[in-house]
Amino acid sequence: xxxxxxxxxxxxxxxxxxxxxxxxxxxxxxxxxxxxxxxxxxxxxxxxxxxxxxxxxxxxxxxxxxxxxxxxxxxxxxxxxxxxxxxxxxxxxxxxxxxxxxxxxxxxxxxxxxxxxxxxxxxxxxxxxxxxxxxxxxxxxxxxxxxxxxxxxxxxxxxxxxxxxxxxxxxxxxxxxxxxxxxxxxxxxxxxxxxxxxxxxxxxxxxxxxxxxxxxxxxxxxxxxxxxxxxxxxxxxxxxxxxxxxxxxxxxxxxxxxxxxxxxxxxxxxxxxxxxxxxxxxxxxxxxxxxxxxxxxxxxxxxxxxxxxxxxxxxxxxxxxxxxxxxxxxxxxxxxxxxxxxxxxxxxxxxxxxxxxxxxxxxx
Amino acid sequence: xxxxxxxxxxxxxxxxxxxxxxxxxxxxxxxxxxxxxxxxxxxxxxxxxxxxxxxxxxxxxxxxxxxxxxxxxxxxxxxxxxxxxxxxxxxxxxxxxxxxxxxxxxxxxxxxxxxxxxxxxxxxxxxxxxxxxxxxxxxxxxxxxxxxxxxxxxxxxxxxxxxxxxxxxxxxxxxxxxxxxxxxxxxxxxxxxxxxxxxxxxxxxxxxxxxxxxxxxxxxxxxxxxxxxxxxxxxxxxxxxxxxxxxxxxxxxxxxxxxxxxxxxxxxxxxxxxxxxxxxxxxxxxxxxxxxxx
Amino acid sequence: xxxxxxxxxxxxxxxxxxxxxxxxxxxxxxxxxxxxxxxxxxxxxxxxxxxxxxxxxxxxxxxxxxxxxxxxxxxxxxxxxxxxxxxxxxxxxxxxxxxxxxxxxxxxxxxxxxxxxxxxxxxxxxxxxxxxxxxxxxxxxxxxxxxxxxxxxxxxxxxxxxxxxxxxxxxxxxxxxxxxxxxxxxxxxxxxxxxxxxxxxxxxxxxxxxxxxxxxxxxxxxxxxxxxxxxxxxxxxxxxxxxxxxxxxxxx
Numbered sequence: 020x021x022x023x024x025x026x027x028x029x030x031x032x033x034x035x036x037x038x039x040x041x042x043x044x045x046x047x048x049x050x051x052x053x054x055x056x057x058x059x060x061x062x063x064x065x066x067x068x069x070x071x072x073x074x075x076x077x078x079x080x081x082x083x084x085x086x087x088x089x090x091x092x093x094x095x096x097x098x099x100x101x102x103x104x105x106x107x108x109x110x111x112x113x114x115x116x117x118x119x120x121x122x123x124x125x126x127x128x129x130x131x132x133x134x135x136x137x138x139x140x141x142x143x144x145x146x147x148x149x150x151x152x153x154x155x156x157x158x159x160x161x162x163x164x165x166x167x168x169x170x171x172x173x174x175x176x177x178x179x180x181x182x183x184x185x186x187x188x189x190x191x192x193x194x195x196x197x198x199x200x201x202x203x204x205x206x207x208x209x210x211x212x213x214x215x216x217x218x219x220x221x222x223x224x225x226x227x228x229x230x231x232x233x234x235x236x237x238x239x240x241x242x243x244x245x246x247x248x249x250x251x252x253x254x255x256x257x258x259x260x261x262x263x264x265x266x267x268x269x270x271x272x273x274x275x276x277x278x279x280x281x282x283x284x285x286x287x288x289x290x291x292x293x294x295x296x297x298x299x300x301x302x303x304x305x306x307x308x309x310x311x312x313x314x315x316x317x318x319x320x321x322x323x324x325x326x327x328x329x330x331x332x333x334x335x336x337x338x339x340x341x342x343x344x345x346x347x348x349x350x351x352x353x354x355x356x357x358x359x360x361x362x363x364x365x366x367x368x369x370x371x372x373x374x375x376x377x378x379x380x381x382x383x
Numbered sequence: 384x385x386x387x388x389x390x391x392x393x394x395x396x397x398x399x400x401x402x403x404x405x406x407x408x409x410x411x412x413x414x415x416x417x418x419x420x421x422x423x424x425x426x427x428x429x430x431x432x433x434x435x436x437x438x439x440x441x442x443x444x445x446x447x448x449x450x451x452x453x454x455x456x457x458x459x460x461x462x463x464x465x466x467x468x469x470x471x472x473x474x475x476x477x478x479x480x481x482x483x484x485x486x487x488x489x490x491x492x493x494x495x496x497x498x499x500x501x502x503x504x505x506x507x508x509x510x511x512x513x514x515x516x517x518x519x520x521x522x523x524x525x526x527x528x529x530x531x532x533x534x535x536x537x538x539x540x541x542x543x544x545x546x547x548x549x550x551x552x553x554x555x556x557x558x559x560x561x562x563x564x565x566x567x568x569x570x571x572x573x574x575x576x577x578x579x580x581x582x583x584x585x586x587x588x589x590x591x592x593x594x595x596x597x598x599x600x601x602x603x604x605x606x607x608x609x610x611x612x613x614x615x616x617x618x619x620x621x622x623x624x625x626x627x628x629x630x631x632x633x634x635x636x637x638x639x640x641x642x643x644x645x646x647x648x649x650x651x652x653x654x655x656x657x658x659x660x661x662x663x664x665x666x667x668x669x670x671x672x673x674x675x676x677x
Numbered sequence: 678x679x680x681x682x683x684x685x686x687x688x689x690x691x692x693x694x695x696x697x698x699x700x701x702x703x704x705x706x707x708x709x710x711x712x713x714x715x716x717x718x719x720x721x722x723x724x725x726x727x728x729x730x731x732x733x734x735x736x737x738x739x740x741x742x743x744x745x746x747x748x749x750x751x752x753x754x755x756x757x758x759x760x761x762x763x764x765x766x767x768x769x770x771x772x773x774x775x776x777x778x779x780x781x782x783x784x785x786x787x788x789x790x791x792x793x794x795x796x797x798x799x800x801x802x803x804x805x806x807x808x809x810x811x812x813x814x815x816x817x818x819x820x821x822x823x824x825x826x827x828x829x830x831x832x833x834x835x836x837x838x839x840x841x842x843x844x845x846x847x848x849x850x851x852x853x854x855x856x857x858x859x860x861x862x863x864x865x866x867x868x869x870x871x872x873x874x875x876x877x878x879x880x881x882x883x884x885x886x887x888x889x890x891x892x893x894x895x896x897x898x899x900x901x902x903x904x905x906x907x908x909x910x911x912x913x914x915x916x917x918x919x920x921x922x923x924x925x926x927x928x929x
Binding site: 179 | 469648654
């Protein structure tokens with residue numbers, strides 16, 4: 020209906036507006052040097068955190084499946100694109116063109132991995148996807164650490180042992196150096212590009228959700244058997260949502276990689292910890308709430324990283340010190356509390372009674 | 384002869400996986416949830432023994448019993464505080480995400496208390512290694528104890544479930560919670576008991592794991608925990624003998640993978656097993672097919 | 678020609694013969710009832726017809742086409758739609774979207790068109806909105822089009838499920854205990870609505886029901902199942918008068 024379309028359009032506009040407003044405030048401040056270096060250093064991370072959270076929410080909130088390997092897809096996107104940028108640094112000198120190509124390559128590779136994992140696992144019940152994606156994230160991280168790629172006049176050399184076994188000729192250079200990763204990447208990421216990527220991610224995800232395909236995906240989430248009975252192809256739509264989510268995570272990885280001079284894969288940036296952190300953003304912003312996934316990463320990072328540090332400088336408080344030292348502990352507690360508070364049937368009942376809503380029908 | 388040595392250490396590692404997998408498979412079969420924190424309970428069990436033995440100077444056996452008690456209480460508390468409120472939640476993801484939160488909480492609490500330094504765990508097994516075939520084959524005391532312990536546990540657990548009243552209640556709850564309730568079975572109590580047993584087994588697994596691989600960190604439990612879940616799926620989730628078979632097979636695959644293919648790829652091989660099993664026979668070796676009621 | 682023709686259908690679950698030698702012929706536009714005591718295998722028949730279970734024996738013809746052993750989604754495309762005994766709606770979707778989801782295979786556009794909002798998207802969505810609202814009007818749900826399906830009262834959820842099934846534009850509609858949990862007034866209103874659906878959409882309907890009043894009130898023909906076997910089959914008044922049917926229902 021006309022009315023609905025205009026209402027969802029308005030809701031979408033608010034979400035885009037939040038991103039644009041944040042950009043409009045931050046960009047001039049950053050340009051004129053009014054931001055502290057720690058805060059201006061957070062601007063690009065904000066962008067990829069939001070891209071990652073929004074894309075994970077597509078899997079968790081809209082598709083209703085748990086992925087614990089989101090950082091793995093980010094890792095694929097980061098390494099594929101950084102490798103590409105490193106290879107063409109001499110040939111493509113326009114950083115914007117190079118970045119856009121890198122973005123395409125990073126997302127395409129991540130999407131490919133999404134399909135490869137999704138096909139066997141999405142047919143099974145949810146818990147398996149959680150385990151397999153977790154395993155995938157760890158495997159990718161390990162693989163990248165034993166990957167050595169070099170280039171000389173003869174072409175590309177490849178090894179999984181060490182850089183010496185690449186047997187590079189005179190003037191050859193090591194492009195990917197195992198645990199040392201890829202160094203000398205051109206830092207093509209900017210806050211403007213990051214903001215555009217956030218808007219693009221939102222555009223794709225929001226419009227997908229509000230299309231025929233999105234309806235099918237959410238129908239599967241709400242009742243798989245009923246969705247099948249009205250002719251919705253379960254595997255196809257699960258795979259579609261999962262692959263789009265993986266591709267966007269890859270895009271986030273591209274932004275991440277091009278914000279660094281040296282890209283390595285450690286358990287900090289691409290491990291389980293990162294996947295969980297993104298999941299925390301999604302849960303805090305609200306599972307299935309896309310706008311929440313835009314706001315939560317920024318607010319959490321501002322509060323935990325920026326303001327806590329600032330307060331600490333003003334006075335030595337043991338509580339603040341503890342909070343900033345044990346961020347992951349706080350995340351874990353908050354995650355449990357939010358889940359129990361928002362999803363426990365008793366709490367839902369209490370909330371409904373409070374707001375006078377009818378009790379939800381229960382599945383038999 | 385190296386082949387036999389690899390096989391023996393595979394069976395030894397596999398026996399540890401089997402004990403952990405039993406905890407997963409019982410909880411999965413009865414409470415229908417993947418308890419992500421199970422691996423971290425192992426870590427708590429190992430730290431308890433470590434502290435009891437090295438700081439308090441307790442002998443091995445009391446330390447292990449203490450550790451089992453600590454883990455049992457921990458398992459029951461986790462179930463009561465974090466999982467039970469979410470039983471019957473609108474989305475099955477709710478309890479899964481909470482379990483991840485609990486796993487994370489345990490790891491970070493251990494990090495806060497014990498720091499990230501690796502603690503060197505001293506073995507609890509006083510046996511000297513057994514040498515066979517003129518010293519070509521060595522079986523360590525830990526291996527012997529681990530294999531014996533896993534066999535004892537599987538036999539004991541099977542007897543418990545098939546011969547005792549609480550065991551039968553577990554079976555009933557795993558078949559149909561609603562019907563079990565109507566028959567007067569205390570469903571919450573039965574699930575709590577399942578967590579208690581699974582967690583006390585986790586303590587034993589933790590001690591055996593750290594005796595064989597004597598380095599202890601807050602993350603010690605998480606990888607073996609995940610692999611044990613793979614073992615449970617491999618053997619057929621919900622099946623006790625299946626957990627044993629799956630665990631031992633997975634242990635052998637991992638050790639052979641490390642020895643003959645690549646040590647860095649051993650984990651990848653284990654997970655590849657999971658994907659192949661899920662593709663070929665999603666119910667595992669001994670699992671029952673689950674038919675969704677329409 | 679018969680819309681549905683089932684011959685010698687059967688399935689076993691672990692040694693138990695749940696449905697045995699089941700035959701059924703339904704003519705176009707007919708309102709047909711499938712009755713029987715609890716556990717007689719009625720829902721199993723529905724699950725066999727809709728491809729949830731694969732039959733061990735027998736054939737199913739829909740409108741002259743063999744659909745035996747096809748997957749659920751293909752059977753939906755061939756033209757069988759159903760409702761469920763325990764309501765299965767898309768709870769977090771709006772009432773309107775539940776119906777539009779039912780039109781999934783009729784108004785299509787690519788995912789890219791959906792993201793770029795091309796002309797094909799605009800056309801398909803407009804058609805779907807119009808058709809869905811018409812359907813919702815028939816079921817008096819148009820006022821609640823924007824509500825979440827899970828927030829509807831029970832009776833309206835039942836109606837919405839029928840509306841969603843009709844949105845798939847079926848040749849045959851299967852209703853699994855549509856009056857379950859309804860009071861006599863609601864049941865009466867439901868009877869009127871089922872008749873209305875048949876007349877207005879020229880629909881063939883097969884329904885499972887416990888409520889004898891509803892069955893004898895609207896069904897032209899009946900099949901009675903007991904322990905997976907057909908106990909009686911034929912015109913409603915004749916079947917209900919047969920002694921073995923009365924015994925099966927009321928006991929000795």
